[in-house]
Amino acid sequence: xxxxxxxxxxxxxxxxxxxxxxxxxxxxxxxxxxxxxxxxxxxxxxxxxxxxxxxxxxxxxxxxxxxxxxxxxxxxxxxxxxxxxxxxxxxxxxxxxxxxxxxxxxxxxxxxxxxxxxxxxxxxxxxxxxxxxxxxxxxxxxxxxxxxxxxxxxxxxxxxxxxxxxxxxxxxxxxxxxxxxxxxxxxxxxxxxxx
Numbered sequence: 001x002x003x004x005x006x007x008x009x010x011x012x013x014x015x016x017x018x019x020x021x022x023x024x025x026x027x028x029x030x031x032x033x034x035x036x037x038x039x040x041x042x043x044x045x046x047x048x049x050x051x052x053x054x055x056x057x058x059x060x061x062x063x064x065x066x067x068x069x070x071x072x073x074x075x076x077x078x079x080x081x082x083x084x085x086x087x088x089x090x091x092x093x094x095x096x097x098x099x100x101x102x103x104x105x106x107x108x109x110x111x112x113x114x115x116x117x118x119x120x121x122x123x124x125x126x127x128x129x130x131x132x133x134x135x136x137x138x139x140x141x142x143x144x145x146x147x148x149x150x151x152x153x154x155x156x157x158x159x160x161x162x163x164x165x166x167x168x169x170x171x172x173x174x175x176x177x178x179x180x181x182x183x184x185x186x187x188x189x190x191x192x193x194x195x
Contacts, residue, residue, distance in 0.1 A: 006150065011167070011187060011195065012074075012156060013188065013190065014043070015046040015047040015190045026104065026105070027105055029103035031095045038069065043190065046073075048076055050190050054156065054192060060155065061150070062156045063094065064159070066091065066092050091142060094157070101127045102126055122176045132162070161187060164187045
């Protein structure tokens with residue numbers, strides 16, 4: 001595990017929206033659905049709870065996906081911890097995985113592209129989408145930039161399930177097979193993990 005960081009990181013997955021409830025079997029469009037996925041009330045509550053957990057962590061910086069559900073989550077956390085919302089940095093590299101042509105289709109249809117072999121998702125992108133390795137590379141690039149720019153900061157990263165899982169896999173030094181096994185412990189909506 002890579003623990004030689006100059007900063008302390010807190011990972012937070014956005015709160016719940018309709019893709020964790022009535023649309024849980026449907027793939028997100030990229031970067032967001034035609035009607036942006038807003039947090040449902042439970043998602044708002046998850047974000048407030050995350051803020052309460054982070055209140056005494058002295059968060060210096062917040063970096064966030066530029067997608068609606070993540071932005072709403074970051075704003076609620078910022079308000080809860082007394083962080084200036086205008087200082088949240090939004091970065092498109094922290095968006096959710098791009099499923100390309102499978103946006104809006106069922107998850108079963110999307111996974112059929114890989115013939116049931118999830119391992120292939122690391123190296124093969126769906127048409128107009130990206131692979132897990134490509135998603136991981138963009139998340140790692142953000143982390144490296146933060147490490148090069150800051151030291152001694154408490155940094156909150158607000159993103160999405162797969163990007164955060166892939167970033168954690170990199171931090172833990174996991175190979176593809178280990179990362180795939182670790183995916184069952186993917187960060188939950190509204191969950192905070194300290195690195």
